[in-house]
Amino acid sequence: MSEEHYLELCENPVQFENASSVNNVFFDEANKQVFAVRSGGATGVVVKGPDDKNSVAFRMDDKGEVKCIKFSIGNKILAVQRTPKSVDFISFIPDYPHLECSQECKMKNASILGFCWTNWNEIVFVTDQGIEFYQVLPDKRSLKLLKSQSVNVNWYMYCPETAVILLSTTAQGNVLQPFAFKSGTMSKMPKFEIELPVVPKPAKPNLTERDIAVHVVPREGSYKKTNVLKLNTTGKFALNVVDNLVVVHHQSSQTSIIFDIKLREPDCALNVHQPVLPGRSIHPYRIPLTGLAAVPTQPPVPCELCILYETFSPACLTCAVCSPFASGYLWYLQVKLPPTVNLLQDKGKLMDFLLRRRDCKMVILSVCAQMLNGGDKGGLPVVATVFDKLNQVYKEYLEAEQTYTVATESGPSRGSAARERPVRTQAVIDQSDMYTHVLSSFSEKKDTSHKFIIAVLMEYIRSLNQVQITVQHYLYELVIKMLVQHNLFYMLHQFLQYHVLSDSKPLACLLLSLESTYPPAHQLSLDMLKRLSTANDEIVEVLLSRQQVLGALRFIRSVGGHGNISARKFLDAARQTADQMLFYTIFRFFEQRNMRLRGNPSFIPGEHCEEHVVYFKQVFGEQALMKQVTV
């Protein structure tokens, strides 16, 4: 069963003191910081982030109960809300004194719902009557109002990544008004309305933060309701986004389901998503007991999952906070890919899903290997689909790389900003990955029929060709090896005939080596060398080795390389044939060449042809040597 948990909590949670009468715990989602405020700050404030960099400990005066506490970006300024009307600021800029100031909201009778930092010194107050955008001037101990907007607000959401605040307005709360913030400016974006659910989606009297309808909010243009997540249950939910997946935790059934909003049906404006995987609970987490109380032999206490589900912070996006014991923990939620493999039967969908995950490479490769070895039903069409999906991503990367190279080569003169080198994600599975991790071991499987192996290899080659990726020769070699092993020379021949196995020198040499078992390989190999047009030397060698001396000579003449070829090589080969007329012809040819090059028919010492001259004189007589024409 443990194999089925595809969600888990990270290994090293952030541990903090549990909330109590003297200790208040706050979580700032934007900076992922947990604040433990003891006695209103008088006995200390401990700030812990996901890594040690963000951890700070300090004291502040107890000026009443803290309602909310948040650092600005980079821990520069601390904002503390103690009353419904005002927020206090403490400067934490290094080498500056800890100056304090306070700011009340401008609107009368308004109470602050919350505040969000949009920059190191810019903050937005969200009140029930609107929003106010301030710049904090720590050295002047004051705030400057940059902009404000009056609107009824039920609740708000802030997305730190895009600096967008979403306000719920109107009595029913179903009109959402986004505002975008960017270095001192606030822009109102078109508002949109949410159809109140009639279908048994999470039905509530009116819309609260816990309803789920994901809207992709573009920076410009109009909104469309692009995605709908079908939960098929009711009750309390919590949402996380992990690795581009929307994770929905359902409290009463204590399960979590994940949605991949990029998995979509084509040609469909509104995507109604079904959960990618069947719901499962988070992998149980065991909290190691530490400290004096811990008995070494005692097993770690399993963390009660029900508690986990109950304590999910509704606003928390990537972390889960819980406080089941004396101390609180902050975890990152992680998606484990291997268990998903068995839960998602449709291999095509599985690939789509995996290709968008972060650490997917080895999982994908193992899925491929399993698909080929396990005798999975579905066969070649499924194999083909998987290959096509992998190669599509591979191709997109190669193209990006290509445009980048072209862009950098043409120089920055084009005016466009220097492009960024495309990042090679784990989803890029290239030919060598495929070869080393999947295909080479697969092709050595004894219990798999060679027909299937060849079909799979051809399918991979087809898939690469389909997206116009040049196939590496080791894949061809694998195919040839399989065909030769099973004496399927005629198949090999047909592949070569249709240039399915592309020309290359290594391939031509491989073919040449097959000549003894399959004579036609010789012709195939020579043709290939000839087509390559960079392998003239090899062709000459091949022809000479088969004692086709005249043929070799004619060939080298036809490509215009006979001026500087080694006469000795040809004469040696001619001597070996024991055909005296042939030797005569070759000898005469080189005499004529010498004549043309140097005006003298004799060989120069560097050519090492002395023994052949002696032999020529022996056989044909001295007078047969070509005379130098003297004018």
Added chain:
Amino acid sequence: MISPRMASGMQEKQYTPSLLSFFVYNPSFGSREGEEEKKILFYHPSEVEKNEKIRNVGLCEAIVQFTRTFCPTKPAKSLHTQKNRQFFFEAEDSFWIVMVVRNPMVEKPNKDGRPPTIEYQEEEILDTVYGAVLRECYSMYKLFNGTFGRAMEAGGVELLMQKLDKFFYRYLQTLHLQSCDLLDVFGGIAFFPLDKMTYLKIQSFVNRVEESLSLIKYTAFLYNDQLIWSGLEQDDMRILYKYLTTSLFPRHSEPELAGRDSPLRPEVAGNLLHYGRFLTGPANLKDPEAKFRFPRIFVNTEDSYEELHLIVYKAMSAAVCFMISASVELTREFCEQLDGLVGPQLTLLASDICEQYNVNRRISGPDKEPQFKFIYFNHMNLAEKSTIHMRKTASVSLTSVHPDLMKILGDINCDFARVDEDEEIIVKAMTDYWVVGKKSDQRELYVILNQKNANLIEVNGSSSHMFSWLYLLIPTLSTTFSSWTERNKGKNCTKKRERKRDGERAMDCFTTLKLSALQGVMTASV
């Protein structure tokens, strides 16, 4: 086969070569005197009197036996006489097949009511051509009946005689000896030119079908009567190809033409309509009376000796042969499954190929009649291409050139066969035609040119140009040009042969290609 021809006012009758007799015998079956008849396993025409049969068989046996004394491994292959020519072929150990062909002749009527004079043209027919026809007869028999030896094992002489009788009775009627030529010698396969991607798609299709219908042992894929893929070995494919293109496809060509122009497949309830249909086996799957019997063929007779059902399935111009072990009973369910699986895919694939083919044709420019005609053959892969022959049909093979020229091609081929070396021969025929033959390694190329008053040098020049044209046409021809030797093959006949002065000239023309229009004519090599 009489074609009257008016010549100088007198009516002359021209007779083309025809089959006189055809028989199969095994000398070991009736070695005792008086039992000679037992040697004869098949004799055509059957109405010949018994003693004449015995005499003819005896003569052949004697000739073969006699010539063995000169060369034990290579006994006589043919016997030339004034009126006819006999071809001997030992198909299997001690099993001989003999074909007697009457020489072509001219009948010249005489005045004064005297009987007409008959002139036999003994030199007009070629041993290589008819020798090849005879071997093909055996191969075809073997394809559908297996070897003689196996028939003997299974049912003795009686069974063998039955089989021979049944097969050759019909087959000999389809022999058209008057139109046999060089192509019969080659017995080649025309390959369909195709780009790599489409080819890979076909591969993928074949693999998928073989995977989902695991009964299928071998598959062959053809388009436009040209081969694209063969899972069978070369020799088996060669004869199967011959059967398909000269017998099976021509018989089914008419309904095909009707189907091609109908509107695109409409989608009916998610079920693609398709054009697929069985060329062998049931004509109509829906017919409750339909019989699910397919022709059986024998392949790999040298080693594994397999008997297979031959299913030929066609959609538009694409035809696929599926071969299934004969030990399996083929049922209606299987055929329906195959139809449902292959039909839609094959229809799509066929239109893909058609599209691809048309694109290539458009690139290569409008169809222009080239100024020359050629035959190309590669012994290595049996690839054959001819612009001389029109579509071959069951009944007759049409050539677009005069038979005399075809004869010259055959002659050159004989010359090539005599020596192992590469060579080139240029022949001036009587009627302003030049015939150029080249042989390199395993490849042979024959070109017929018509240039008035051309001299050898010009012919050489333009033939070189043509070879370079062909080089583009047929990429794997390349090495042809690297190893030509010229040889003088003087021969005194009605044609004039000249020695080619410089064989290398042909190669030099390579660099002068400017035939970009032809690129893409043939993306696949042959």
